[in-house]
Amino acid sequence: MKKLWQKTGTKTAKIVHKYIISENLTEDQILLPYDIIASIAHVKMLNKIKILNDKEVSNIIGSLKEIYKLNEMGNFQLAGKYEDCHSAIENFLIEKLGDIGKKIHTGRSRNDQILVAIRLYTKDKIKELEKASLSLAKQILKFSKKYEFVAMPGYTHTQQAMPSSVGQWAGNFIEALLDDLKLLQCAFSLNDQNPLGSASGFGTSINIDREETTKLLNFAKTQVNSLYCQNSRGKFESFTISSLSQLMMTLGKIANDIIWFTSYEFNFFQIDKSLTTGSSIMPQKQNLDILEVLRANVSVIMSYDFQIKTAYHNLFSGYNKDLKISKHALIESFNITLNSINV
Amino acid sequence: MKKLWQKTGTKTAKIVHKYIISENLTEDQILLPYDIIASIAHVKMLNKIKILNDKEVSNIIGSLKEIYKLNEMGNFQLAGKYEDCHSAIENFLIEKLGDIGKKIHTGRSRNDQILVAIRLYTKDKIKELEKASLSLAKQILKFSKKYEFVAMPGYTHTQQAMPSSVGQWAGNFIEALLDDLKLLQCAFSLNDQNPLGSASGFGTSINIDREETTKLLNFAKTQVNSLYCQNSRGKFESFTISSLSQLMMTLGKIANDIIWFTSYEFNFFQIDKSLTTGSSIMPQKQNLDILEVLRANVSVIMSYDFQIKTAYHNLFSGYNKDLKISKHALIESFNITLNSINV
């Protein structure tokens, strides 16, 4: 078999580069603090196994904390300067500390670095969502008690079927939210496994102490098989989004019911004007745009789940760049779900 | 607003009927035993709250057990005779016991009857899957220990990257299966809630004892809000299938890797001829059709998840016939996943 060779100029190379990294920096900016936290744990572990001495460690951790603070104040922008959050951190360390800065890369790869940052981010966001869901459930509980005996028809087949109450209608969403919380906990527990130390998917020749970073980063367990660490990328994200989609389905049902109940024909509820938007040619109308957008966002979350699963489908074992898209899908899903629940 | 009236003849009515019940009977045949088990619990509860006396109960339960046995021997076919498994049971009881047979319908509706049958079926099938997954994990463990030190390249980007071993490759699927088992347990726990007694979604005027059937049917808890019982249809099924899809994604990855590893170019493994099929024009070829079908079935399961979620989307609270499709989707998903794991 003759080998074929294709030549390309620098111009093409630029397009290539842009195609690969496009839009990634926004997500990397969000992951940066988690990358730093994991890096600190990694450095401490390297100290424990005597690869870094105490002084090196204190220098590196000092610089990492500096990035963390700069970033909090909005003064550590990746855009235009760095390829991803990992190289940004490394470059900063090298600039500050010279050769010592380079040592942080010992025994890890960008592949496990991104994995661990995403896990920490996911755990954090699930906690945030749990709080918001519980608070919503409590508000609905109050509402549902207040209107416990306000009569409202019960529907089957979109037809009035049985007498019911506003309280019963609202109450059903409390129980749904409590179930959704349990599913979020499943997703949390799936993500509560430390991939750090799996390197590019086949471990490292250095005798690192993976249990140490598990302990330092507060993971429930270490993900043992390093190839599985890579293969679980996309898998964990899609299960997480699938759990988010259950929560979104609950919010979507609330939104959809309210849209019908506030229509002229049903006229069960009225919504405060501050929540509605007007119409350019019918100024007297009060539209519940926000609930329609929420309803549509249920489809958006579902599609992110589908997107990752399809990208994962028929992929060869080991790291593949394909699942890079899961970063955007996951972060967008959390953003939308958190915004939706706050709304 | 004038009312419009559309006339239709009996011929149309038949088409309508056929359109609605098409293909449902196969699924109802599968759900029949679970419907009987739930019916027995319901009858016992009616006895406890003094709606049925001891003699009625023993008659009804006797007849229900008769259907159960007839069905086990393949002698209780729904096809052509009944609309669904619920009416089949009721008709049989009425034929056998006359008016006593009718009493089983007290305090329940076909809507909660189907819900509880599906839950019992789901719990049963998840247990079956758990057993099969564990057994597969054990086989892979044996294989992976046997070939622990047989060298094999580790891949990133479909390119040889690092030295690895057959054992490491195989081992990654054990850890994946154990994670999948945990997700199945989440699905089990979600389904472990008793909807019986919610009737058509707004409870019943009779003072039934829902905790009693929960206890008799071995559910972990009672699903309190009766409207939520209806609204959870589709929701629980889609989460269950979503968990199955995680397991299928693991099986699909095994299949896909093996397809490549047994190609002439990789040539890592050879597969026993009994597992392969020939070609009509190239008889010497050994094709791994079965793994390709398995790989495709991953998409089938994913699509069932998507199907239910889309059907659920923008549905008004309360029972809607739309989610009837979830019966087929769920049962097919279990069939395919169980067959796939056995293969």
Added chain:
Amino acid sequence: MKKLWQKTGTKTAKIVHKYIISENLTEDQILLPYDIIASIAHVKMLNKIKILNDKEVSNIIGSLKEIYKLNEMGNFQLAGKYEDCHSAIENFLIEKLGDIGKKIHTGRSRNDQILVAIRLYTKDKIKELEKASLSLAKQILKFSKKYEFVAMPGYTHTQQAMPSSVGQWAGNFIEALLDDLKLLQCAFSLNDQNPLGSASGFGTSINIDREETTKLLNFAKTQVNSLYCQNSRGKFESFTISSLSQLMMTLGKIANDIIWFTSYEFNFFQIDKSLTTGSSIMPQKQNLDILEVLRANVSVIMSYDFQIKTAYHNLFSGYNKDLKISKHALIESFNITLNSINV
């Protein structure tokens, strides 16, 4: 790299076999007539290029027509006897004609045989759908003219917005159906390409006359590249189903609007009782189950499109068994869409 060997018994082999061919026979029974039509054209072409003489041709075509008639009368059942429709035809020919029967396999493979049968089936079904869509559009036109001036509110954001009429509401679906017809014609034109002669994807050493079968089978053109014939499997089916889904989206919108318009709150229309079904605990209720099932079937069709596209994703060029699932997806999609439009 040492070769690993896995032994399996005959029992496993049976499971394998069942897993691969499960449910395929129903679809093959439907494709059988199209396979015969294509086989007749193939035989005539073999005659033209002097591979079969006139007598052989008349014998083979006679037997093929016999199968066609047997099948029309329901007397040519594949189930239990044959693996697929292709081997059924060949076995029948060999039994009838001995070695002459075998000659039909010259210059073709099961791979292009199934492709051509599916294309002929698809073209046929699209024609059927076009007729049904046009007839529905005409009925709506009549309805829309009759109620042209019956006032009805026009809605934006599910809120009454502007005065409108029943005629305008109904009329919007006519224009939608006409657009859907155009999309069906795109799908028809995509399928109107002859794959016969591409064999297993790399042509055949025999100098067959592909233009001849294109002419005989009334295809608009020959699909030139034989590898593309294989790679277009799944591609053509998914585009076809995607076009069907547009038609289903129109039918689903009609169904959904009517469900709301016949609710007590809107009360614009009443539907003849023959189209509705009763409730087991509320006998006075009239439920539009049929429209709910139709609405759910929109999701089913969408999911078949998604199923094929996901199965197609990341597949290596050339024939792969994965796309076998597209047979079921396509045929079910046509069945459901045809039934839906007739309803």
Added chain:
Amino acid sequence: MKKLWQKTGTKTAKIVHKYIISENLTEDQILLPYDIIASIAHVKMLNKIKILNDKEVSNIIGSLKEIYKLNEMGNFQLAGKYEDCHSAIENFLIEKLGDIGKKIHTGRSRNDQILVAIRLYTKDKIKELEKASLSLAKQILKFSKKYEFVAMPGYTHTQQAMPSSVGQWAGNFIEALLDDLKLLQCAFSLNDQNPLGSASGFGTSINIDREETTKLLNFAKTQVNSLYCQNSRGKFESFTISSLSQLMMTLGKIANDIIWFTSYEFNFFQIDKSLTTGSSIMPQKQNLDILEVLRANVSVIMSYDFQIKTAYHNLFSGYNKDLKISKHALIESFNITLNSINV
């Protein structure tokens, strides 16, 4: 039924507002030039039916062209100042021309304004894609002729099956691209219908001349039923994206094949280094990240199709804000597909 009232403060109102318009401005910036082109046609039509006099028209068109130019130079930023591109245009006109500027809103609504802008954008982008696809097809043709007789195995079931050539392999993608072009033309033709004049979905009381804007904007026909104009939102976008997904499936197959063919095991091709990226711990490796990202983008496009279809599902006839999400989905789909084909 008592009316329930929920009070909300201004803070909530801000969250609501942000939730609705988030991320829309990027898309509106892209649609702005098309909105201006449609506005010019609308103004000319208003002149023809004597609602605007010649002087008013020349003033308004002058200002519209000014925005167009400012925007071309990047000096007309929506972000932070406007809610959408429509209000930006109107505000600019009012500031410049006072009451005359307001007149542009006569006989149209934001609802048909966005529809027409999206149609013009879509037509433009399809033309661009057609050019790029044709150019790619030509490059592949050159490549395929050059290597017409370079032998390469033909594969079935991922196994070497028949002798083939590099030319045949490459040639199959030319035919696929030509089919994709036809599907793009279907999408073009579907979008080639003028919705302007349908206002919010129920026409306008002013006797506007819809054929005039159809002619001026170079549409093939006028979309007659004004309710259908609204109901076709989401429908047209999903069909368009579905056609894009077919093109992406072709590009994805090219990418996937090349990834395998350039692996060490196949080693058919080598790719110029400028197209590859290195690895942080294995600097000698050449990774085809770009093709992996492309492969993943196939899933992204598919998911946008699914997203819109799900959002469309079970929506009540008439304008609903839900389909706002189709703007982002469509524009992202075009961006990704165009970037992918250029890559």
